Amino acid sequence: MTEGSLDAPVRHPLAWDDPDFTDPDKIDAELRRVFDICHGCRRCFNLCDSFPRLFDLIDESESGELDSVESKDFKPVVDACTLCDLCFMTKCPYVPPHEFDLDFPHLMLRYRYAEFKKQGAAFADRQLTETDRNGRLAGMMPGLANWANREGNSLTRPLLEKTLDVHHEAALPKFHGRTFKARAAAAPPQVNREAPAFGRKAVLYATCFANYNNPSIGTATQAVLARNGVETRVEYPRCCGMPHLEQGDIERVAEHAREVSRALVPLVDEGYHIVALVPSCALMLKFEWPLILPEDENIKKLSAATRDVTEYVVEIAKNEGLADGLKPLDGKVALHLACHARAQNMGAKAAEMLRLIPDAKLDVIERCSGHGGSWGVKKEFFDIALKVGKPVARQAKKAEPTYLSSECPLAGMHIVQGMERLGDGPAPVQESRHPIELFAMAYGLA
Template identity: 55%
Template sequence: MKEGSLDAPVRHPIPWQEESFYDEEALDQELRRVFDICHGCRRCFNLCDSFPQLFDMIDESPNEEVEDLSADDMKKVVDACTLCDMCFMVKCPYVPPHEFDLDFPHLMLRHRAVENRKGKTPFVDKQLARIDRNSAIAGTVAGATNWATKKDNGFTRGVLQTVAGIDKRAHLPEFEDVPLTHKHPGNGPAPNSDAPAFGTRAAIYATCYGNFNDQTSGKAALDVLAHNGVQTRVEYPMCCGMPKLENGDIPAVASTAEQVAAHFSPIIDEGFDVVALTPSCALMMKFEWPLILPDNADVKKLAAATRDLSEYVVEISKAHGLMPIVPMEASIGIHFACHSRAQNMGPKAMEMLKLIPEAKPTIAERCSGHGGKWGIFRDNFDKAVKVGRPAARAVAKNNPDYMVSECPLAGPHLKQIMEMGNQDAVPERIGHPIELIAKAYGF
């Protein structure tokens, strides 16, 4: 058998509507088959906590074999997976079309789907995944919410840790009282008719984080695109469903995909590209939804029309050119987020920041360790810090003038790791790279 494949990785549609997908005996056999391959390879030892846990349990078992592992042992591996996709995209030599046909993240997803169907998804996980409900409530009383969730509010954070298991040390995002869709709905007809990209249209998918929490990257994106003659509108039909995917609630994700794709379908027909502010959401729309609903025409249309924000700016730069950018003699440390890497489009943040004359960007390709909502839990926070420490060191190497990450969760988490490590240079903010383009333009 050949060790690896020179062919590009491919992914199979997820057969979540077939009863065989939920067959627990078949799932157990597939877990052991895949874990045995991983045990013999071990190239993913430094990615996330799933693989060290797996390898340690096998090494410490009586016969040092996967067959020694119990169902509870294997669940520990599943629970440590953050669905970052890095093992599939950058490490594993046995992904399809290799005959081993190994897709580790989607196998973890299958295990969670079985648990979810049996009602075993933890209550707190299920409630946290109800993003739109939670954000509507929190935004209505944003002042009180933000006060209660601050790290230095020992009483409320202690209660939250006791009741919900959310680590009192973990950074939690603040909420805005007015959503981005209401505050900055777009620019209508492109205001800058002299700009080279005049005639281009972008429907900005605000994403839950960009709509309800940190709106800085959304405002920066609107400023940059408007300055370059792009007609914009801001849309937010609902959350992309990534938190529910993490829970294995595939039917809920499918329902979300149907509704969001139907919302954007007529907008795409009007000539708009769809630009996601958050890499995780772009990944869902481009790749995960088409694997969950492979026969849905609107989902296919949306996947083809969707661009990551950095990807979109680079595209219009290559197609039309950009308005001149003021030189910025600055070093920039870029964290290459996992869900940006998983989109298989290359380091677009790096390409975008190279458009700033005299800027000196460097890139760090390591996981931040946050993993969606995984890293905020008391059982995971210390591991999230441990996994993210090499990324924090790499981004801060040589004390750059600015540090950025396309992932809005990774940025604050890396900043917190730097603070916990008493690093000499901790930035005031690790925001989206589009913010530096906006800054160079004078916004």
């Protein structure tokens, strides 16, 4: 038996419509097979809270082995998985095509899907995952919504904790009255026809976060691409479904995938690339959707045409060359590489992109922030999320950066909050910016 493989990792399609996929006995057998291998390896002990929970569960059992652990005790291990994919992509030597055929995150997803099919999602989870509805409603009265969500609001945050299980101290994203899509329609940028990349066309898939919570990610992307001669249009049929995937609602994800792909594939046929503004969404379009709907030709075509925003800028730089005008930033950047960017298996594109800025000073952080989407704001997991992200916060604070940047906006907020709680002085920065926002600043476009 050999450890690891010389072949590139591969992932199997999710057979979620096969009755065996939700068979409790088959799931339990697979959990025991995988957990026993993980117990003997333990390479992932410091990635997230799932593995310490698993190893403690086994070590504290009667025999010190998996055979004396009851199956009902597996649930906390599953609940602690944030589906960051780092174990599969960066640590596990036994992923397929190795004969052990381990895919820990997708096994956790299988367990959650079976659980979801049996009992549905909890009320709080159902509300938190309705990102489009929440964004539209909050956008009607953003001042009130942001006041209610504000940390330290002693009137509303305890109520939010009681009704939606959101920890009263967790930092929450702001909402805007004008979506990115509305802003782009009102003031489209002038395309630089003299740029080397003139002739490229890109659809910016707005994503729920950039559309409702941080439109500046979108406006910065549009400005940078226009400077580089790229014609852009903004589309947002609906959310990619990542929040539903986290809850195990694979059927809902498939519904989103079909609708979004039907809307975007005609534009792919017209020669547009699809550029996703947040790495979780790029990961869904490029990798998760094809594994959920492997026979859907629209999904295949959309996957091949999709780029992460930093990946797309680097692609332009390597193929046509960038437009002139980049100037040095006024200080150092602590750059966090988001888990869902790393899971795209494209390399550290955010770091590559920022190094295109003259005299760039980067301190790159390659570790999970601990946030994990809605997982990290929940009452049950908030303190654990801060603990998992503490090494990232410590490294970011030690760098004493002028700017903190993360491809994942939620991770960036979480890192700032982690720095504030280290207890050795104030955080050097009070907010995180997406790398494309810094790139726009270097072009003088922000």
